[in-house]
Amino acid sequence: MDKEFAARRRRDLIIAAVLAGIAALTPLFVKDVVVQNILILTLMYAGLSQSWNILSGYCGQISLGHALYFGLGAYTTELLFTKFGVLPWFGMLAGGVVSALIAMGLGYPFFRLRGHYFVIATIVIAEIGLLLFHNWDWAGAAMGITIPIRGDSWLKFQFLRTKLPYFYFALALCCLAWFVTWWLEDSKWGFWWRAVKDNPDAAESLGVDVFNSKMGAAAVSAFLVAVGGSFYAQFVSYIDPESVMGFQFSLLMALPAVLGGIGTLWGPVLGAAILIPLTELTRFKFGGSGRGVDLIVYGTLIVLISLALPRGLLSLFARPKKTGAAR
Amino acid sequence: MTALLETRGVWQRFGGLVANSDVSISVGRGEIVGLIGPNGAGKSTLFNLIAGVLPPTQGSILFDGEDVTNMPAAARCQRGVGRTFQVVKSFETMTVIDNVIVGALVRNTVMREARRKAREVLEFTGLAARADVLASDLVPAEKRRLEVARALATEPKLLLLDEVLTGLTPTEAQTGVALVRKVRDAGITVLMVEHVMEIVMPLVDRAIVLDLGKVLVEGKPAEVVRDPKVIKAYLGDRHAVGA
Numbered sequence A: 001m002d003k004e005f006a007a008r009r010r011r012d013l014i015i016a017a018v019l020a021g022i023a024a025l026t027p028l029f030v031k032d033v034v035v036q037n038i039l040i041l042t043l044m045y046a047g048l049s050q051s052w053n054i055l056s057g058y059c060g061q062i063s064l065g066h067a068l069y070f071g072l073g074a075y076t077t078e079l080l081f082t083k084f085g086v087l088p089w090f091g092m093l094a095g096g097v098v099s100a101l102i103a104m105g106l107g108y109p110f111f112r113l114r115g116h117y118f119v120i121a122t123i124v125i126a127e128i129g130l131l132l133f134h135n136w137d138w139a140g141a142a143m144g145i146t147i148p149i150r151g152d153s154w155l156k157f158q159f160l161r162t163k164l165p166y167f168y169f170a171l172a173l174c175c176l177a178w179f180v181t182w183w184l185e186d187s188k189w190g191f192w193w194r195a196v197k198d199n200p201d202a203a204e205s206l207g208v209d210v211f212n213s214k215m216g217a218a219a220v221s222a223f224l225v226a227v228g229g230s231f232y233a234q235f236v237s238y239i240d241p242e243s244v245m246g247f248q249f250s251l252l253m254a255l256p257a258v259l260g261g262i263g264t265l266w267g268p269v270l271g272a273a274i275l276i277p278l279t280e281l282t283r284f285k286f287g288g289s290g291r292g293v294d295l296i297v298y299g300t301l302i303v304l305i306s307l308a309l310p311r312g313l314l315s316l317f318a319r320p321k322k323t324g325a326a327r
Numbered sequence B: 001m002t003a004l005l006e007t008r009g010v011w012q013r014f015g016g017l018v019a020n021s022d023v024s025i026s027v028g029r030g031e032i033v034g035l036i037g038p039n040g041a042g043k044s045t046l047f048n049l050i051a052g053v054l055p056p057t058q059g060s061i062l063f064d065g066e067d068v069t070n071m072p073a074a075a076r077c078q079r080g081v082g083r084t085f086q087v088v089k090s091f092e093t094m095t096v097i098d099n100v101i102v103g104a105l106v107r108n109t110v111m112r113e114a115r116r117k118a119r120e121v122l123e124f125t126g127l128a129a130r131a132d133v134l135a136s137d138l139v140p141a142e143k144r145r146l147e148v149a150r151a152l153a154t155e156p157k158l159l160l161l162d163e164v165l166t167g168l169t170p171t172e173a174q175t176g177v178a179l180v181r182k183v184r185d186a187g188i189t190v191l192m193v194e195h196v197m198e199i200v201m202p203l204v205d206r207a208i209v210l211d212l213g214k215v216l217v218e219g220k221p222a223e224v225v226r227d228p229k230v231i232k233a234y235l236g237d238r239h240a241v242g243a
Ligand SMILES: Nc1ncnc2c1ncn2[C@@H]1O[C@H](COP(=O)(O)OP(=O)(O)OP(=O)(O)O)[C@@H](O)[C@H]1O
Pocket: B014, B017, B018, B019, B037, B038, B039, B040, B041, B042, B043, B044, B045, B046, B086
């Protein structure tokens, strides 16, 4: 039976490699810039949602404030770049570290909160972050930061003539977040997280360090999301508080995981593959005007999904083993 | 040799309610000790104090020669205190074996070893056939056994069993009794709360009776059940039937 388990893990890894291979080849056939754009965003949100899933899905600490870490990644990278000339590659790492540290700093008081109080705290904190950046003159305040682009450069990770490098970076981010999840799933941390989610009291009685489990999950999750934020800033080459720290990012990270299957390895990827093209296409159709409309649509989706499919789309495929009577 | 567990003048107050008052008990290595008493006597509260869910209002707790009074639950588990919950607390979205692996990780850092340990415990507790079932799909008797399996996987020196034999059919209860004996034979000290006297009295080496938060009587099971104070405490209580 343990062989069966090992085989399943190996199978997941092979499927992921095949899917990544196929994804890597799509730009050969897809030349349309609009479609390429959608593919890039889909991969990015798949990676973001996968990262969100580590804290909120596996460890059960539902965050609707991850836009904060996304924005921190973007701002750290671009402030370092525009003010100090630090290359975005280093900025990306710095943004990840800053976000992970802030996630742990916030976790210190807030991980003592349970259930709804925690969710509300994440929303409030992210809104406060947004306000701070709105009023922070050195960081461009509401005007934001425009990233000077002087042609294609891998060093500065900016490209005018082609979207392909962005595509491959988004793919790499998605693969990284998936692989980290896969790897942690069968580790002490993975087991601790699920135990903490299901029953913190029982977990504690079994020697689980509940508080540090949450801290670890928050750090990994925030780090990866911040790398996504750095990438996004380079990709759109202009950032302001709303466009990298707005509440819609928190929702767009949560939704794919919720749709596909929260706390599962494949849920976020599946959810993003369905959801992001749909939202991007509708946005394209109806014009990018009303942000409020997006929020209403996302909110409605969350409610509908959690009512109709509380365990996500994956639960339709892989039904848990049939229960039998005792022995 | 010192006792494995000792509580010294332990009090627990919840607001105005005194759940444990001046409780001093000791449990020797290799014993099976029964903790009995009417509903609300403070048995589960005492378990929570021993396991480190909360520190006592007053008094101290010694485990294995060490003062653990203010030690958090996870650290006590590491020291060798294992426990089950009266109201079962399975990890519902995890499979049976994954539940047990969480416990096994206390002493096995390599996943492969933790998994092997968990299998071994599932064999020991008779849950092996249900290893890959979700905990939420277990019947109540199996959930009780999973509580025991999870705690055993932490390789405790002391196992606290809170009503693991309650609400079982007679056959299931006998299987449970056999399991408790097996646990003791494996060198683990057992402190168990149980209401059904016919089951618990033949099993334990010693019985401690709690009533209204206090230790009422302590001694050999046969003496304890005949003690007038105990009969009085149970009088009118449904569990006195058959005692
Ligand atoms: N966390 C708590 N807060 C307030 N009161 C509590 C708490 N835990 C227990 N009590 C109270 O303490 C008293 C002792 O409860 P406890 O659960 O220890 O009894 P018990 O002997 O295990 O009873 P039972 O046989 O019904 O399980 C009860 O009156 C209970 O209501």
